[in-house]
Amino acid sequence: MKQQVNQPGSTPQSLIRNFCIIAHIDHGKSTVADRILQLSGVVDAHDMRNQFLDKMDIERERGITIKSQAVRVPWAVDGTEYTLGMIDTPGHVDFTYEVSRSLAACEGAVLLVDATQGIEAQTLSNLYMALDDDLEIIPVLNKIDLPSAEPEKYGEEIANLIGCDPDDILRVSGKTGEGIPELLDTIVKKIPAPHGDPDAPARALIFDSVYDSYRGIVTYIRMEDGEIHSRERVRQMGLGSAHDPIELGVISPDMQPTQSLGAGEVGYIITGVKDVSQSKVGDTITTEKNPATEVLPGYREPEPMVYAGIFPMDNVDYPDLRDALDKLVLNDASLVYQPETSVALGFGFRCGFLGLLHMQIIVERLRREFGLELITTAPNVHYRVIAEDSSEITVTNPSEYPEGKIRAVYEPVADADIITPKEFVGDVMDLCQEHRGNMKNMEYLSTERVDLHYELPLGEIVFDFFDQLKSRTKGYATLNYELSGEQEADLVKVDILIQGERVDAFSAIVHRDKAYAYGVMMTKKLQKLIPRQLFEIPLQAAIGARIIARETISALRKDVLAKCYGGDITRKRKLLEKQKAGKKKMKMLGRVEVPQEAFIAALSTDDTTDRDTREKIRAAKKKASL
Ligand SMILES: Nc1nc2c(ncn2[C@@H]2O[C@H](COP(=O)(O)OP(=O)(O)OP(=O)(O)O)[C@@H](O)[C@H]2O)c(=O)[nH]1
Numbered sequence: 174m175k176q177q178v179n180q181p182g183s184t185p186q187s188l189i190r191n192f193c194i195i196a197h198i199d200h201g202k203s204t205v206a207d208r209i210l211q212l213s214g215v216v217d218a219h220d221m222r223n224q225f226l227d228k229m230d231i232e233r234e235r236g237i238t239i240k241s242q243a244v245r246v247p248w249a250v251d252g253t254e255y256t257l258g259m260i261d262t263p264g265h266v267d268f269t270y271e272v273s274r275s276l277a278a279c280e281g282a283v284l285l286v287d288a289t290q291g292i293e294a295q296t297l298s299n300l301y302m303a304l305d306d307d308l309e310i311i312p313v314l315n316k317i318d319l320p321s322a323e324p325e326k327y328g329e330e331i332a333n334l335i336g337c338d339p340d341d342i343l344r345v346s347g348k349t350g351e352g353i354p355e356l357l358d359t360i361v362k363k364i365p366a367p368h369g370d371p372d373a374p375a376r377a378l379i380f381d382s383v384y385d386s387y388r389g390i391v392t393y394i395r396m397e398d399g400e401i402h403s404r405e406r407v408r409q410m411g412l413g414s415a416h417d418p419i420e421l422g423v424i425s426p427d428m429q430p431t432q433s434l435g436a437g438e439v440g441y442i443i444t445g446v447k448d449v450s451q452s453k454v455g456d457t458i459t460t461e462k463n464p465a466t467e468v469l470p471g472y473r474e475p476e477p478m479v480y481a482g483i484f485p486m487d488n489v490d491y492p493d494l495r496d497a498l499d500k501l502v503l504n505d506a507s508l509v510y511q512p513e514t515s516v517a518l519g520f521g522f523r524c525g526f527l528g529l530l531h532m533q534i535i536v537e538r539l540r541r542e543f544g545l546e547l548i549t550t551a552p553n554v555h556y557r558v559i560a561e562d563s564s565e566i567t568v569t570n571p572s573e574y575p576e577g578k579i580r581a582v583y584e585p586v587a588d589a590d591i592i593t594p595k596e597f598v599g600d601v602m603d604l605c606q607e608h609r610g611n612m613k614n615m616e617y618l619s620t621e622r623v624d625l626h627y628e629l630p631l632g633e634i635v636f637d638f639f640d641q642l643k644s645r646t647k648g649y650a651t652l653n654y655e656l657s658g659e660q661e662a663d664l665v666k667v668d669i670l671i672q673g674e675r676v677d678a679f680s681a682i683v684h685r686d687k688a689y690a691y692g693v694m695m696t697k698k699l700q701k702l703i704p705r706q707l708f709e710i711p712l713q714a715a716i717g718a719r720i721i722a723r724e725t726i727s728a729l730r731k732d733v734l735a736k737c738y739g740g741d742i743t744r745k746r747k748l749l750e751k752q753k754a755g756k757k758k759m760k761m762l763g764r765v766e767v768p769q770e771a772f773i774a775a776l777s778t779d780d781t782t783d784r785d786t787r788e789k790i791r792a793a794k795k796k797a798s799l
Pocket residue numbers: 196197198199200201202203204205224236237238239262263264265315316317318319345346347348349
């Protein structure tokens with residue numbers, strides 16, 4: 174590993190450049206970051222592995238970045254060594270909040286565009302976020318080694334978008350390393366040095382944190398003003414908590430302890446504190462001895478897009494689940510959660526996520542990092558419901574949906590940007606139409622590609638819309654969306670009844686047009702999933718008291734209990750005990766035993782469109798109209 178000349182704590186701000194790499198998913202951020210680490214000597218060739226900064230197993234397995242990673246990199250220009258603070262960011266729309274926090278720690282952004290794909294939806298959203306933060310943008314075309322690369326064509330697109338000269342757009346290959354030294358030179362030349370006051374009282378922004386089971390909370394900070402020394406008591410200004418650091422340092426590429434951190438530098442602090450309520454991302458750190466008076470502008474709280482209940486498979490794990498969420502939220506400030514009780518599933522949490530991928534990642538992390546076995550309920554968006562007496566509630570859980578008459582329901586709507594080759598415009602419009610979309614306008618990015626702006630109900634976008642968009646456009650279209658407001662909608666709550674008993678975990682709030690589909694899908698799924706029992710089990714879907722779908726699980730054999738009619742209770746019990754023996758963990762819903770796996774499978778979002786179900790829905794729709 175290369176010895177760095179500039180030492181943390183004593184690097185003049187004029188020699189520091191903090192930047193992040195932003196791009197649409199898969200355009201090559203992590204690969205370009207790998208080459209930068211290698212070329213700058215931070216990682217030796219034999220230690221190098223792909224996606225070096227993607228530290229989590231889930232990131233490496235899925236090939237996507239979930240967490241931003243900051244690393245200190247030396248780079249010399251004209252004989253002067255500069256210190257680059259590089260942050261590799263995620264590309265998927267669900268992790269935009271992660272990107273926005275990273276941007277606030279930088280003065281510049283490298284905007285990567287895949288030279289075989291051109292501008293995509295998250296290229297635009299990330300660019301606009303960086304421009305909002307007044308960052309210097311360095312446009313770069315990546316993957317120029319590929320034979321299908323069209324740097325001229327896509328360079329033109331980028332130039333039109335950001336208003337630069339096409340010749341100023343750098344061309345690189347993250348794979349071969351071509352153009353990367355020039356990119357680093359440009360970063361040094363174009364991105365402004367940080368401009369904090371090195372002599373002012375210390376102020377550092379917490380842009381991320383993580384829980385380490387041995388060392389407690391690790392906080393990642395970007396120093397704005399002043400200096401923090403190790404062994405100097407620090408204070409979090411927002412929370413008012415004060416602690417003695419046990420270690421201060423920079424990451425290059427691993428944690429390297431240092432004596433101090435100075436203005437403009439990016440590093441970490443470990444205080445040994447294990448109480449997770451003692452740290453908050455977005456807060457400002459100062460020193461006890463010479464405290465700053467004004468906090469740095471933090472982050473806006475993220476707004477969850479989808480909600481779902483998370484329950485431990487075994488209710489004794491509830492305290493562990495709470496503990497795990499408390500720790501996970503340190504590393505994922507966009508997760509929100511509050512306790513929830515379900516008749517069917519027991520104690521758990523209603524959690525808010527930024528999208529379905531985010532939800533999957535959280536559940537996966539809870540499983541892997543905390544060894545929890547979980548049941549997740551079907552995700553939904555939030556609704557504002559006005560009852561007949563004008564009282565108003567925000568519903569994030571179908572079980573909170575008011576009974577009785579409702580005056581109005583409002584659903585969240587989002588502004589969506591869909592970028593597609595022009596031959597698919599018709600298909601995209603059809604798809605948006607089917608999802609209750611409202612077209613706002615359409616812009617040509619070039620002669621071949623179009624940016625369509627739609628207003629769509631959030632509940633229509635967050636679930637399978639993206640998959641359908643991909644399949645109708647042969648994978649070419651890309652989507653980005655953000656919450657823009659709300660609209661009145663014709664929504665109903667569909668309940669699922671098992672042997673006449675409502676099972677709260679299966680209730681859903683859906684558009685009236687889709688109520689049938691949901692009812693049929695759920696009863697059909699449960700019919701396959703719940704094992705036959707000694708008696709017949711009706712499975713029904715209902716809106717209020719009106720049954721809209723029904724399936725039946727026939728009795729396994731003659732009802733053994735029928736014989737005991739009016740008879741001896743101990744005999745009944747014995748028969749039931751016998752039936753239970755050897756069975757796996759079950760949940761009792763009334764008299765019906767439902768295996769845990771049935772909940773998991775019924776609530777999974779994967780197979781909602783299986784052909785069987787669709788046919789059944791079609792048939793049911795023909796028979797009756799809602
Ligand atoms: N041929 C070629 N392939 C590249 C280049 N850069 C990246 N790739 C490939 O493109 C794919 C995506 O690259 P990543 O670096 O993971 O992309 P990313 O932007 O970090 O992805 P997310 O973090 O998930 O948004 C990988 O298969 C890379 O090997 C390049 O310059 N040339």
